[in-house]
Amino acid sequence: MPILASRDQDAVRNEFQRIQGPVKLVVFSQELVAGDLCRQNEQLVREVAELDDRISVEVLNPAIDRERAEGYGIDQVPAIVVEGARDYGIRFLGIPSGYEFSNLIDSIIVASSGDAQLSEATKSSLAGLTGDVTIKVFSTPT
Amino acid sequence: MRLAQHMAVASDKVTAVAIEATEFPEMSHAYRVSAVPKIVINDRVEFEGALPEASFLDAVLRADAPAAS
Numbered sequence: 160m161p162i163l164a165s166r167d168q169d170a171v172r173n174e175f176q177r178i179q180g181p182v183k184l185v186v187f188s189q190e191l192v193a194g195d196l197c198r199q200n201e202q203l204v205r206e207v208a209e210l211d212d213r214i215s216v217e218v219l220n221p222a223i224d225r226e227r228a229e230g231y232g233i234d235q236v237p238a239i240v241v242e243g244a245r246d247y248g249i250r251f252l253g254i255p256s257g258y259e260f261s262n263l264i265d266s267i268i269v270a271s272s273g274d275a276q277l278s279e280a281t282k283s284s285l286a287g288l289t290g291d292v293t294i295k296v297f298s299t300p301t
Numbered sequence: 302m303r304l305a306q307h308m309a310v311a312s313d314k315v316t317a318v319a320i321e322a323t324e325f326p327e328m329s330h331a332y333r334v335s336a337v338p339k340i341v342i343n344d345r346v347e348f349e350g351a352l353p354e355a356s357f358l359d360a361v362l363r364a365d366a367p368a369a370s
Contacts, residue, residue: 241306
């Protein structure tokens with residue numbers, strides 16, 4: 160049974176008209192750690208990717224594809240990395256449902272262009288960052 | 302997460318991680334998540350609720366600033 164209802168698919172397809180280039184969704188799954196959640200997460204990502212030809216999916220197992228997982232800084236599952244022309248540093252831990260689902264869709268669109276929708280003042284301040292910055296955003300499905 | 306992910310695209314130095322709190326209870330407990338959204342930047346600056354872009358940026362810049370000695 161699909162996770163996305165047909166009206167959700169239509170809404171997302173409509174949003175995806177704004178995609179500018181290829182996007183890869185790298186999914187991290189590990190059956191032994193969180194089988195059900197990983198299966199649901201993988202299914203959701205595949206359903207999203209089916210809505211636009213420019214989106215591809217790769218599934219990795221952090222226990223097997225260790226070097227790749229470390230390279231992405233992923234040590235928990237389920238997880239998703241949203242990559243455009245390069246890895247911009249967008250990660251989702253846990254199934255992006257509810258409000259985070261809209262953010263997954265938005266992240267695909269912004270990663271496809273590499274063009275952040277931020278004010279020029281914000282962009283120029285960010286250009287002055289001296290070290291690495293990790294922003295964790297905790298949310299719940301509802 | 303929206304502002305965080307756009308900041309990640311704008312800057313090579315920024316990583317944005319959306320965490321589904323109920324699926325990662327240990328991490329949520331460690332970061333004392335009681336209300337969502339809760340934002341934690343460099344494990345140093347944190348706030349709850351949505352902020353406008355300028356205030357969010359201010360939090361990011363504070364997290365990047367050298368620690369006061």
